Amino acid sequence: MRSNDHVESGTPARRGLFVTIEGTEGAGKSTNQRFIAGLLSAHGAVEQTREPGGTTLGEELRALLLKVRPETFRFSAMAELLLIFAARAQHVEEKILPALEAGVHVVSDRFTDATYAYQGAARGLDPAIIRQLEISCIGDLQPDLTIFLKVDAATGLERVRARGESDRFEQEKISFFESVQQGYLRRAETFPARFLIIDANQPLDQVQCAIGEAVGRALDRR
Known part of the structure; x- marks a missing residue:
């Protein structure tokens, strides 16, 4: 979603708001990313994007990271990390920073x-x-x-597997996602000023009410 708003020539653009949405598989990130973009569209142009991905190179690397079958090829953890950062470096330089500097709000999955x-x-x-x-x-x-959408790992995996074929990450054991969850919670403890933890097991309208309040506060702080 991106509007065609333009900044008047000679007037510096106010930096766009950078919002990220995080969570384990099945937390509802895609649905709520669209919701956030809709909220922000009332305050200017919005760019929706994702990681890994967001650029031509990033999407190619995403396909490699997600679609390769673990029974035919296994990434080392370091190789996986380096590919993700290669995609991110391109993403930031090509899409995220130019958008923010032009006053466009960016919402990244x-x-x-x-x-x-x-x-x-x-x-x-x-x-x-x-x-x-x-x-x-x-x-x-x-x-x-x-915004960290916290969902019970078993519930999230049930949601994902109900959608059909799973990607390489979605095929991991439940213990993997429990470790991911703890990693996110540690990040939230380290950066409490920018993190909002939302219980994604609750009804969607309650989740989005909390998101709306957080986005409003973030806009007020700009």
Whole structure:
């Protein structure tokens, strides 16, 4: 979703709001990303994007990371991490930063917090290595608001598997997603000012009420 609003020539654009939505599989990220974009569209142009992905290169890397069958090829944890950061570096340079600097709001399905949760907490990679790559690839870019949709791991996997064929990550054991969940919670403890944890087991209208309040506060802080 992106409107055709333009900034008057010579007038510097006010930086767009950067919102990320995080959660384990089946948490409802896609549905709520659209909801957030709808809220922000009342306040200017909006770009919806995702990770890994968001650019031509990123989408190619996404397909490689998600669609390769584990029985035919197994990534090392470090190879997986490096591919994700390659996609992210391109994503930030090509899409996210130009949009924000032009005053466009950006809503991303996943960002760097996902890497600390999946490749750090669940794959067991050293957070210091992830931090080094983060600094090298995207500098100090952080979301203005991160919404973490917390869903019971078993419930999330049931939702995913009801949709049909699972991707490479969705085929992991429930213990993997429990570790991911703990990784996200540690990130929320580290960055409480930008994180909002929402119980995604509750009805959608309650989830979106909490999201709407958080987005409103984030807009007021700009």
